[in-house]
Amino acid sequence: MTNSISDSSDFKQNPNKKAYAKQNMWTGILFGLGIVAFIDEVVFHQLLHWHHFYDKSTTDIGLVSDGLFHAFSFIATIGASFLLAxxxxxxxxxxKRWVGGILLGAGVFQLYDGIIQHKWMGLHQIRYGVDILPYDLVWNILAALMILIGAILIQQTNHKKEG
Structure with missing residues (x-):
């Protein structure tokens, strides 16, 4: 069995791919959510100190919110790893379907973070004390690109499900 990104050569020989198509996609989505949340937490919260998950209170509350956010990303990633196993x-x-799910999950989480958490709920911004527009544009455009590429990969595998 091959697991190349095109992975069409063994599709007819492996009916389990068709039977578990949804699990492949949802496992990828959960893994993508967990990984992008983990990267957000480590890079922007811990290494760069640009913000906390919740910035509307004290630093202590911000650190607790970061811990809860980190626990969520850890649980999502570990849960997805068990599903992958x-x-x-x-x-x-x-x-191919799993990678599509990863990109879709990562992109949806990042776009949710950029639109809902940053702008609508105002939990935090990407960075403070700078012109935020370039940061917002890069953040949300990258999210949209991940969603688009993930959706394309999943759509390509949907055609294989039928035949």
Whole structure:
């Protein structure tokens, strides 16, 4: 069995891919959510100190909110890893669909963070004390690109599900 990104050569030989197509996608989505949340937490909260998950209170509350956010990302990533192991155990892992799910999950989380948490709820901004527009544009455009590429990859595998 091959797991190349095109992975069409063994599709007809492996009916488990079709049977577990949704699990491949949802496992990727959960993994993408967890990984992008983890990267956000480590890079922007811990290394760069640009913001906390919740910036409308004291630094202590901000650190607690960061800890809860980090726990969420850890649980999502570990949960997705168990689901991924299950797919491998069943010989049903579909790399292209899983990568599409990762990009879709990461992009949806990042766009939710950029639009809902940053702008609508005002929990925090990407960075303070600077012109925020370039940061917002890069953040949200990258999110939209991840969503688009992930959706394209998943759509390409949907055609394979039918035939």
């Amino acid at each position: 299950d797919l491998h155990r069943r010989h049903a892992f579909w790399l």
